Amino acid sequence: MSSGQLSRRAFLGAFALGTRPAVAPTAPPAKPAATSVSVAGTAPAASGQPKSGGTLTAGKLGDVANLDGHYWSPNAGLHVWLAYDTLARYDANFKPQPQLAESWEVSSDLKQITVNLRKGVTFHSGREFTADDVVWNLQRALNPKVTVGIITGFFGQDPTFTAKDKYAVVLQTAQPWPTVFDMFHVVNMLDKENTDVASNAQTKAVGTGPFVFQEWRQGESMRFTKNKNYWQTGKPYLDEIIVNVRKDAQALVADLESGASQLVYAISLQDFVRLKSDANYNAQFLTPPAGMYQIQPNVTFKPLDDKRVRQALNYAIDRKRIADTLLLGLVAPQDLPWPASSPAYEQAKNNLYAFDLDKAKSLLTQAGVSNLELDFVHAPTLPEYATIAQIYQADLAKIGVKLNVKSMDIAALFDVIHSQKYNGFYTLNDSWTAMEPASTISVGASLNPKINNAGFKDAQYTELAAKAAAEPDAAKRKELYSQLNDYILDQSFGMTIAPTTSRVVAKKSVNGLEFRFNDVMYFGNVWLS
Template sequence: MSADTYNLERRQFLRLLGVGAGAATLAGFLPSALADEVAGQASGQAIVKGGTLFANVTPEPAGLVAGINISSPAVVISSSIFDGLVTYDAQFRPQPQLAESWEEAADGKRITFHLRKGVKWHDGTPFTSADVQYSILNVVKKTHPRGASNLAKVTDVQIPDEHTVVFILSGPAPVLWATLFGTETQIVPKHLYEGTNPLTNPWNSKPVGTGAFKFKEWVRGSHVTLERNPDYWDAGKPYLDRIIFKMIPDAGARAVALESGEIQFAANNPVPESEVARLQQNPALQLDTTGWQVPAPMFFFDFNLRRKTFQDLRVRKAFAHAIDRQGLADIVWYGLADVAQSCVPSFQQQFFKPGLPQYDFDPKKAEQLLDEAGYPRGADGVRLRINHVTEVSYGQVYLRAAEYMRQQLKNIGVEMELINLELAAMIRRLFTDYDFDTVSQWYSAYPDPQIGVTRRFWSKNIKPGTPSSNNSGYSNPEMDRIIEGIQEEGDVAKRKLLIDQMQELVQTDVPSVNLLELKFFGFYSSKLQGLRKGPLLFYSSLADAWLEP
């Protein structure tokens, strides 16, 4: 491929992704209201330094290094502890962070990053290119549930000196530019991780990063405290003295804490969906529903395909017909969700394929399919008895969703026992022991299907012990061919056809029932200024945040 052809195709891809010159952006589908990058700065207010921000995450994470113990609450905390090679502005364009600058070869096969000098890990050890090399090759590519796909074309990482990193790629990989932020392609200290299993390294619960805040303590069941990093490379920041992430398990109590000012920043749908409209009228609080546009959460119903019952396509289709997805959106989520038509969210217009096969709510069709599959009703009216793991630790809405689906499945003769576990136990059961029949859960789709969607269906992403990977055990050579084509194809139009094929196969083979596109939300105090407003607000560092008196 000539340099001119490559650059033309890359521009076409970036335009589809919504990208500006040389970098990725989501401007193509994000609201124009996201133009302000940092709340409060445009108004010219005088920044107030010092103070403690009381925040909340739900549920309590299993670990605090988000690139290893991956979960939404871990990301919210970890983003202030770890910096990435780049950060992003409100249009999702890469901006310098640990990398001051970079150059990309015309053929797309080399990206050279020039690292910021004088950066230290929180334990005082200098940050160098060796940390980046180790993290990319030994942590991200091997243990991250999206890493093998995100970095599929990264064949090597060279470090000619302590402050230069060269990614060697097998071919152009524009998707890489949407994955280099600190909690996705996470850089960890080599001196604390080398020679260990990153998934079980004790530093995952007492992290040492390069970010604006240093880990102070984690009192299980109570709080995580971060303190200002006095040696932060961005002189003068952070403005806050500390952040205390309080664990408040009860959603009603979290609503009260927000109204009273006990907590001033709360991500992950902190209050019951039924309370959002009321709290939105409180002038002391700000509601944000756009800080999740990049993660793009998708809610789905998975089968453990290691179970013989679910290896029958008719059974999987029966479950799809038995679940009223519109009812889930309207009744359970109070309208804070849309029915999913694909594994790719519809607002990713550059990738979403309309007109896919759908499974409308049709209990009679579901019963017919179960009869054909050899599961007639018994004398007690029951066809199947199964268990179902819920994500109740993320909020009662997930339990209500499971109960809603349990009743609908009961109507077609399926008895479903609900298993409600705290987050760490749920992760172990789903992603290590594979001890479940069915599960309803959400994954982040992210701005490109290669980042957050393909991991659900790629057989090479069956990674025991890795959260948010392919826990259903779905393995289909045709799907693998398509996904690996998505990873390798440099032609934008041909790659789009492969993404279409993936969506078609998911909807016809039904390895998973795509239920909802979730509209996540968060609340924060009207006195909290300096938030990095945009599509990654709740996954961004709080380095710029400050509190009005």
């Protein structure tokens, strides 16, 4: 298969029919398999041609947890991901486009992928990027101690990686790997000579990306400068990006309206709607949603190990109120994480846990639970989290459940949820839902059967997820997704509330901004007019 010519779903459909996709590099783009997949992910074009120069000052809520390019941190790409490239990147129609991989060939059984690398690419250190670097990065990304199991989940079963020559890598798996391009899209290529192989406690961030990491002032800001030796000739356009950390959404809006920032991420929805109607700004949602608002229980903490208790607490979530009031009706409530464009989407199952405090109380009684007291932890990375906690706290109080709401910075939150040290619930959006559902399940910190923030483990769930991840036939995979949906709903170890409302507002002078399908923005094409 030649690179960048078929959409992911068209590729999978061709494979399911027993054909091997092969399209010439000059072929026109294939039509998307689902019309709802296309996105309004790029800012409206400005008149005139892109021009080089200038500093983009951006703002976001909360700091990053660390500097590791293989560690997933929900900061919309306003962090060290600016310094990295991936092997390929999906365009708006889910077609993988060449990045560090110039082309690739896939075997008819989907168990072997030969990746041909772009020549002449160098790391920010000046060292040449080669096949050995790809092998090192893919092997490192398999280590759950580094990735907390998130990026690791993008890989097929029992993968091996071999440098065929200086510019070619062979990837092999024991089972078919239908989601391989999801991995191409998200696994950053780090400079092995400037990265600790076994730890995510990095002090450097050295990649091949459009911007060079310069400084991290913890709790305050990050600074990146133009990669003058970038492999994409003439890019990036910007000379510098400064990312300022703010503690609340009001400060972000103040920065934007005063001119201190040209772009802000995750302001309040009320301000987003207000500024969207202002001709001085471009306000964008990521469409389709790349994740979901959710609440997740720690199933290792009694009595949350009892499925009936988790189901009771699932019925106590007033999703409709949260969607209609807090999220301003911009998204609909749903019990499952999938957007309508997903092959796992099932509208009929999205209202199983309609708000019902009587049913919640009855289930708690059946489980012999009374005078229950739980913690609810969250980070201030989105202004909605605190309000979700308050709504849930008030409703649970009506059935005799006390909820202690605690806010903490993102690094502290990651520490407690990754090791199940929270005595109740947390809320934090999970990403990846716009990708193939098998990837979402294998990768998401909330649904991963091997390692998840709930501490949930079950052989049946692991088996179902593994079957879906290795099933090349789209129709059969869809059947498996339906079974997984039933299982996720029944076990209630991950409680979806609604699709995410990932949002950014920028001055009209900011052009070329793009969203990727993993809730990350891409700045390589951004320019200032």
